[in-house]
Amino acid sequence: MPAGICFDFFMTEKRRKTITLGSLAELMAGSLIGDAATEISGVASITEAQPGEITFLSGAKNFSQHLENLKRSRAAAVIAPEEAPELQLPSIRLKNAYFGLVKALEFFHPENRPEYGIHPTAFVSENAAVGENVVVGPNAVVEAGAKIAEGAWIDAQAYIGTETSIGKNTRIFSGARILQGCQIGEGCIVHANAVIGSDGFGFTPHQGQQLKVPQIGNVIVEDNVEIGACVTIDRATMGSTRIGAGTKIDNMVHIAHNVIVGKNCTIVAQVGISGSTILEDNVTMAGQTGTVGHVTIGKGTIVAARGVVTNDVEPNSFVSGFPCKPHQEERRILAALRKLPETLKKVRELDKLVSKKEE
């Protein structure tokens, strides 16, 4: 069944969806503790759940507080980690409770896809190729030579440039700009007001001025990538800036020209990656981190919040600070820093004592 029909069905049904606790446990491949016949009508947080809804207990921060809140919750059941203690409510237990939450959210809140197909106020060039079951929202623009694969959803006022391609079932949110010649894979999400394919920042000094180096490359985004709101990814000077399959990018991240990001990387908000840098697969850049240009960050590496990578980093490292160093070293330095003022005082005292003896 093509995605479009599936979505339409869900949209119509969504307001009155219910499922038994037993079926829900099956859907998320969890073990049920409680009555399988209980009807579940929605999913909500511990404090906001209404009677008949299922809620969610994570193994994360503030766990004991969540446990306490759960005692007062009006929820009918709870999705919980296998290792959670005995609970008053019926529960579905999973190794990864978040996976159960995803399944419940997907069931009760399927994508609410509009029925209009290509909206009459959208401008779609007659020289663009648009697949089956594509949605193009109000005042969106699809330029000549663009290719929109089946099931893609181009939201209101989004922009798809000339000779740009958008993969199957990819969603481009309102106001996102996918500029000339860029390629977005299948199953991607580009959030509102993101810009893919802006010019790289390249100039050369000439007669006392900065002469622009034309940026004639593009950006290639592989499959299943998510790109946050107001992210900017610059096109390559020549060749391609590339984002590997499965990579997830948070809001307001800047990725410069000719950067190569590997597969399944995680790039948190407000990160800046300088030109020609390589992130190998499974790299995590925490919030507000940065890199200088032309460095390689080895696969599986984590750069902790605010870190700045100034040199190549070995695979599977955990680095932090500016310049980045092994996280344990940075922690020792930060701890030592808090003792610095008293240490200076001590050194002055020692200096006096020792100098006196010298006399």
Next chain:
Amino acid sequence: MPAGICFDFFMTEKRRKTITLGSLAELMAGSLIGDAATEISGVASITEAQPGEITFLSGAKNFSQHLENLKRSRAAAVIAPEEAPELQLPSIRLKNAYFGLVKALEFFHPENRPEYGIHPTAFVSENAAVGENVVVGPNAVVEAGAKIAEGAWIDAQAYIGTETSIGKNTRIFSGARILQGCQIGEGCIVHANAVIGSDGFGFTPHQGQQLKVPQIGNVIVEDNVEIGACVTIDRATMGSTRIGAGTKIDNMVHIAHNVIVGKNCTIVAQVGISGSTILEDNVTMAGQTGTVGHVTIGKGTIVAARGVVTNDVEPNSFVSGFPCKPHQEERRILAALRKLPETLKKVRELDKLVSKKEE
């Protein structure tokens, strides 16, 4: 008199507005020193004021320079703090001279509201509810189920999603995106290209990949909030991300899912607030600060520029640095740092002296 009519009246009048110095003093509830009958035709800075205009002397930085410039100003009068010295120009004195400036600016530069109401090129769904005196600019989009309260102004190319509500007299600037299901209060301003309601950054590991956690909550912005250009505020996973009444947010701030910002907070440019963080009322986050997730910053706290909050902060604190600590402590550390290289040298010297004696 409804806001819309008031604005139209001002627009027509604005080019030839004058007021006597006496009436202006009354308008700002200040004390006049000088001739009440002087005609004032505009407001401008000390160096740019033309004859007939009133200017403004702040008690802020570079005060003596401003005083000096004032002697050469062509202005007809000056709005000044009560405690300012005697001035050559007629003056209106106020405890808070900025309040006087606001009143003068509002008088001479009232909002320049277009007369077209709903522009013919805008797309407003027939299933949207639009109040009296609403402006919807060219190529703006208002989706089905949206509610635009009276006096609101949706600028050109802005986007109001399905079932989204915009409060009375709120202005949404060009290119701002208020996505599905979000609620904006009364008297708010959302600046150009801001995004309210982008998906939270939530994933769970599953079979070697990052599985998206659907983000089905919304964003609630209370009354009199101002949100800067290119700000992104993510919707909650479940429930609401919330911005309290009277809070002011500068450009390019990122607020993650399920964050709760209290009332009358001030968040300066390029701040990043991680998921589920709570800012209580009257918190100030200075420029380029950040927080980790799931922390609470007590009411009245100030986080100085570039600080990163990594743990809960007590109310009325003044913190800085990474990790944030009491500002006085951070200052002592920064001062000590500048002596660090010479201190290391001194320690090496002492070590030699002491070791020699040990022998």
Next chain:
Amino acid sequence: MPAGICFDFFMTEKRRKTITLGSLAELMAGSLIGDAATEISGVASITEAQPGEITFLSGAKNFSQHLENLKRSRAAAVIAPEEAPELQLPSIRLKNAYFGLVKALEFFHPENRPEYGIHPTAFVSENAAVGENVVVGPNAVVEAGAKIAEGAWIDAQAYIGTETSIGKNTRIFSGARILQGCQIGEGCIVHANAVIGSDGFGFTPHQGQQLKVPQIGNVIVEDNVEIGACVTIDRATMGSTRIGAGTKIDNMVHIAHNVIVGKNCTIVAQVGISGSTILEDNVTMAGQTGTVGHVTIGKGTIVAARGVVTNDVEPNSFVSGFPCKPHQEERRILAALRKLPETLKKVRELDKLVSKKEE
């Protein structure tokens, strides 16, 4: 020949452009080593060049790696720095090889200007003044009183506010917002989703709330300025925020109200410049730097990555750190920091030794 005709000619021709190596050498005023009659059909990077194409050897990072790759390149010739060693391929030698690259890129990839002039879906107010050879893309908006000079290109869905002026041959990319009353010079580029003329962040405390100070100034951008994607430049409270001629601004830079940026400055990505700050000519702000308000950074100064300027900086300085200090001093501090934990240990040892003797 007006720019518009020139562009149209290039667009038609671009797919089959070739040039002899001799003519290309002349075009870039370089010295040719090799056969002047060789036909060149394109320009590409060392690893991506196809037979018949010219490639480029920079004097930058990883030079020996590039030299190695060049041996295996399929390119027909190479643009190279004068001082590069002897090469197997025919080469065009220049003092600044990047200048040669610019000329080649401009020749093979001229601007691909659409032929439609003012697109039928654009809204251009009848009270706007639009020059010759102007392009206005699909769903763009040009408000009343705006002036668009000849040869300017307003891309799809861009916004030009009331009484805003755009200079000759300036390009405003998709989704950029040039708000009411701002002025953009000639030969400028404003990238996608940038915002010029958002309100300055100005409030004054009044009755326990933050009262908005109306922002009635504008932004003036002089000639040949480039402004990156998602940049925000706030309008002045009164007067003008100003960006000097030839200045280049990377993505996601925030420039606050009443800032004055000099000529030929370089502002790298994610920089934040606080209100009323002055950057004199030829200042470089590296990535993720910042300034407090009301400071002056002297001409020719470089602020290294992540630096925060908290006081006036002398001309031709090289500063870094937070707070910014001479770069050499900051480097010494950073080096000393890595020895801090062991130094603390040493101080404790010395203290014990000295105390023992005291007894």
